[in-house]
Amino acid sequence: MLLRNLADKLGKDLGQPVVIENKPGASGFLAFQAAKAAPADGYTLVHMDSFHIGTQPHLFNKLPYSATRDFDPITPLVRNYFFVVVPSTSKWQTMGELVAAAKARPDSVTYGSWGVASPAHLGGLMLESAAGIRMSHVPYKESAQLYSGVANGELDWAIGSAASAGSMLQAGKVRFLAAAAPTRIGGYDKVPTAAQTGGPAHWAVGGWNGLLAPKGTPKDIVQRLNEAIAKAMNAPDMQGKLAVFTYEPYTMSPAEMGKLMEQEVAAWGPLIQKSGIKLD
Incomplete structure (x- = not known):
């Protein structure tokens, strides 16, 4: 629902169709690797959530991509x-x-x-x-x-x-x-x-998801996409559709998203290391 509605709005704003290509399976590896290998021209973006960004570096010894090194952040979408x-x-x-x-x-x-x-x-x-x-x-x-x-x-x-x-x-x-x-x-x-x-004062379980581009995407294209996506996500009709699923728009600059991604990786590390969980 989220990406379909966003694609419709972006298509109108950018003047060209936005196509959603689903690549499920392999813990998201297929989608992330395909996006990593795509030309850095702004025509390919990948949808990634904060959970994958923050946890996978700690869960896998041989991760075939790095969200923080192989992609340029565009903006989060919702949380x-x-x-x-x-x-x-x-x-x-x-x-x-x-x-x-x-x-x-x-x-x-x-x-x-x-x-x-x-x-x-x-x-x-x-x-x-x-x-x-x-x-x-x-x-x-x-x-x-x-x-x-x-x-x-x-x-x-x-x-x-x-x-x-x-x-x-x-x-x-x-x-x-x-x-x-x-x-x-x-x-x-x-x-x-x-x-x-009566529960712990600071216990919360949530997350956000957003869009990334292949590393090296021109900064002017990243900025144009950031502005168009933020406009679409914060439109009143979009907010109404998101509220049904308890989502709220959550957009920011590419630089701010980059810092947020690093924070996610740092935050999940101690818990996963203490648990001893590995998925490979």
């Missing part, structure tokens, strides 16, 4: 935060109760994810570190199975978004216990943050 999803029948009413249960019985509280080293998994590790607790991680193959597991009581909780867990929420099978965010999330104002109900 969003996740929720703590529990079964509708869960006895917990606050984040403090979840943490207290985990402290009382180490490793007994279960949380799920859509894969090892996914945002949901690492978000759980972040909570363990922030709250001084130990829990048991249960990886699933896909998000649909994950939230069915929460709804059925197979899991005590999981990280989820309004998009990924929304259907289960509307069906009354799960609840949003808290927002894993620094402030309450728009459209879900009745859901308190984790910190507001």
Whole structure:
């Protein structure tokens, strides 16, 4: 949805069609390598999220690309935060109760994810570190199975978004216990943050995604793309479409994005190194 709407707006602004080419699989390697090898002329961009940017240098010993060295930043597009999803029948009413249960019985509280080293998994590790607790991680193959597991009581909780867990929420099978965010999330104002109900003060699980160009793309082209994309993302009609999925526009200069990417790599390093997780 995001890229299709952006492509439509950019096409009109730039006076030429913008084509989206999906290259799924291999942890994003196929798309990133194709973009890395493309001419640095502004006609090829790659969509990359902060999680891949920040975690992959630590998860893989032989990464075939470097987001910070092989690409020129254009701008982030959006950012969003996740929720703590529990079964509708869960006895917990606050984040403090979840943490207290985990402290009382180490490793007994279960949380799920859509894969090892996914945002949901690492978000759980972040909570363990922030709250001084130990829990048991249960990886699933896909998000649909994950939230069915929460709804059925197979899991005590999981990280989820309004998009990924929304259907289960509307069906009354799960609840949003808290927002894993620094402030309450728009459209879900009745859901308190984790910190507001007894959770760790600075625990938040979220991210952003943006566009990069092959290294060496002329600066005037980068700037033109930056301005056109920022205009499209901050248009009122775009903001309305994004709000449905709890996304908010998140744009900045190429230089600012470059610094943000470096910060992501630095921030994820200690947690992943402590966990010992490697994916190759």
